[in-house]
Amino acid sequence: QVQLVESGGGLVQPGGSLRLSCAASGFTFSKSGMNWYRQAPGKERELVATISSGGSITNYADSVKGRFTISRDNAKNTVSLQMNSLKPEDTAVYICNARLWDYWGQGTQVTVSS
Numbered sequence: 230q231v232q233l234v235e236s237g238g239g240l241v242q243p244g245g246s247l248r249l250s251c252a253a254s255g256f257t258f259s260k261s262g263m264n265w266y267r268q269a270p271g272k273e274r275e276l277v278a279t280i281s282s283g284g285s286i287t288n289y290a291d292s293v294k295g296r297f298t299i300s301r302d303n304a305k306n307t308v309s310l311q312m313n314s315l316k317p318e319d320t321a322v323y324i325c326n327a328r329l330w331d332y333w334g335q336g337t338q339v340t341v342s343s
Contacts, residue, residue, distance in 0.1 A: 231255035231332050233325050238337030241315055245341070249310040251325035251334055259283075259303040261329035265310045267321035268336075277323070278310060293319075315341045 237249040249265070262281050268274045278299040279288045287299050296315075301308040308325055322336040 231330075233327065233332055233334035235323065235325055235334045235337040238323060238339045240340045240342065242343050243316060243341055245315050246311070246313045247315065247339060249312065249323055249337060249339070251308045253306045253308070253325075253327065256327065256330060256332065258306040258327070261327040263299075263301060263308040264326040264328055265299060265308075266324045266326060267319075267339075268324065269321040272321075274324075275321075279328070280308065282329075312339070315339075317341045 232254045234252045235249060237247060239247060241247050260282055262279060264279045265277045266274050267277050275290060277290050277293055278297055280299045280301050284301045289297060296313050298311040320339060320341050322338050324336040325334045
């Protein structure tokens with residue numbers, strides 16, 4: 230059974246940090262590039278960050294470049310998103326995606342507010 234389970238979301242003040250994790254199971258995690266998307270109410274889903282299957286290649290949306298860092302641990306079947314200097318406009322549900330097979334998690338809510 231394929232599963233992608235996100236965790237680490239929550240409420241944080243502007244300028245704060247959060248670290249999201251996505252635990253994968255039921256497929257060969259190390260073969261797939263991984264993505265983090267986000268979806269805010271009333272907005273289209275946005276691709277935030279990507280990482281290659283081996284972890285050596287990463288890409289970021291301009292809106293998060295320099296603030297977010299994607300990483301993965303193929304031994305633990307996890308992909309993470311370190312989010313620093315958070316802004317209210319980062320508020321969204323963050324969802325991980327296994328690119329090769331187009332598997333999706335349920336998402337974790339991130340709210341940035343004072």
